[in-house]
Amino acid sequence: MTFGSASSTSRSSPPAGSRRVLREGQREQLIGLLMLLTSVALFVAPWVVGRPDDAKDAHRNELGVGMIVLFLALARFRWHPGKWPDLIILAAGAWLIASPWVLSLQNTVIFDGAHVFDVAAGTVLMVLAALSLLLLRATRREEAREAAGDDGPGHGRRTGG
Secondary structure, eight states, X not given: OOSSOHHHHHHHSOOHHHHHHHHHHIIIIIHHHHHHHHHHHHHHHHHHHTOOGGGHHHHHHHHHHHHHHHHHHHHHHHSOOOSHHHHHHHHHHHHHHHHHHHTTGXXXXXXXXXXXXXXXXXXXXXXXXXXXXXXXXXXXXXXXXXXXXXXXXTSSOOOOO
């Protein structure tokens, strides 16, 4: 049994191209699915929470943000989005966090947990958008390295010795 053979080394570190494909798949499909689930939660939240009739502004706000996130999340499965959809979702998440105070939803007579849900859903959207932007940045850096002919440490360039 030999340690450090070529077969054990190849299993421990996948080639740069397959890492890029995995990263793109995580960004487009996994994060897109989580964004899609968050938008569905925004659609059904008013009925689950049992929102009173006087909170129609909150319901419209959640439906509006949910529609934006739904369309952008569905677009991830069809096209390869750049950074703009992620920035829009990041802004939508920030709006969802701020909206209970901007729309004065905390002044309702009955506490129904709507603003807590809005802050939680907005935080989830912001984290997903930021993660997607980081994965996009890492993918673009790796593509630039591959285009320059440097596959990373120990590949491509030889040092004298």
